[in-house]
Amino acid sequence: MKEVITRFPPSPTGHLHLGGARTALFNFLFARHHKGKFILRFEDTDRERSKDEYVDSIREALEWLGLNWDEGPFFQSKRFEIYQEYAQKLYAEGKAYYCECTKEELEARKKSLLERGLKPRYDGRCREKNLPQGPGRALRIKVPDLSEIVFEDLLRGKILFPPDEVDDFIILRSDGSPTYQFAVVIDDFTMGVTHIIRGDDHISNTPKQLIIYQLLGVSPPQFAHIPMVLGSDGARLSKRHGARSILEYRDEGYLPQAVVNYLARLGWGYGDQEYFTLEELIEKFDLSRVNLSPARFDPDKMLAFNAFWIKTLDNGEILKHLRSFLFPYSIERFSEDYLCRILESVKPRVKTLKEMAEMIDFYLLDEVKVEESARNKFLTPQIKPLLETLLLDMERLNFEDEKILEREFRNLAEASGLKLKEFAQAVRVALTGRTVSPPLFEVMKLLGKEKVKNRLEKAIKMIF
């Protein structure tokens, strides 16, 4: 079998979103599964709307997801000579012709067709004029007489279009720039692309592209048109459905493993299996399991996937992604081992890395900030003597055993006629600054005696 080559060709006119990322993922997985190549190409012929900033952010998002490309990135804007070369070849062979119709004339004819309820199409009036290249002239494909236009979609089987589906369409604009239909075919052909996996909104582009392949005398790649990603209401996915750019998910504290896993499950399945690593996806991915009904984006499910991967991945990996959220705490001061022990204790309790960073901040701050309401409610004059006793008892206590520590706390509380809960809450507020935290005895063990002592002393001083 020929080496499999797939591509992801975003237009850099916006950030990478879930739908585009899923297309990239499927192309990546298909190529990797078949030990082939995955190409990145920027379709930036629209110079007005294409921005370097989007090129950078799309690259960053793909890298973050781990979708490494083998070739590229290529830029269509740097390949104009190649498009010219093939366009001139088609012209020389009489398969394309120059058209001198002006924009205004074309508009007026289109309008009149529409008014008569007809499909707007070019009437071919420059077809036989044999015009040479010249200012203001676009190059059009001389669409051959066809009985039908047909291709075999890898997911949908035979797709048939009526012979009059395509009019003589433009491949080079009058300024010499290629149209999308032309550039995409020349690129896919010259880059040796064997499989095009793209959204089904591109099905309608396929007939024109097939005609170009035919006129070039080359066989087209295989096509697989995947269903769009929709929002929960069935409309095309947009910001309104809570869908953000991939980098925003990163900044919200999603793990790339979770996003990749969720995207793969969005329209692809493997029995009942829900969770996959990237390696497993590469091993198991195939187009026959792509679901033909449109996938619906479910933000809660994606969040649940994130919680799963936070719980499941090893601490070193989590820490790698958590570091950027811990930036304000100068974490270079702490050992990797300490940081990993901290995050191990909160892993089952959070859904995002951002939440995780917020939950563990008191481990990393020199001074805890005690919430006003927590202080008023729990750091009371009644509890003060008990906190003082605890401080005096500190040397004797064994922090390593949470069970023993709990018993000691219970005894101390009972001896002074207070409830363990009240006592524990006061200590929690002293150590973490708030009323909700990971289990108290776990916190004490991780903070260690020195810090516990300091924070208790400070809390006691706060009580008048």
Ligand code: GLU
């Ligand atoms: N640049 C096109 C897009 O962003 C890609 C079209 C294709 O895959 O052929 O939708």
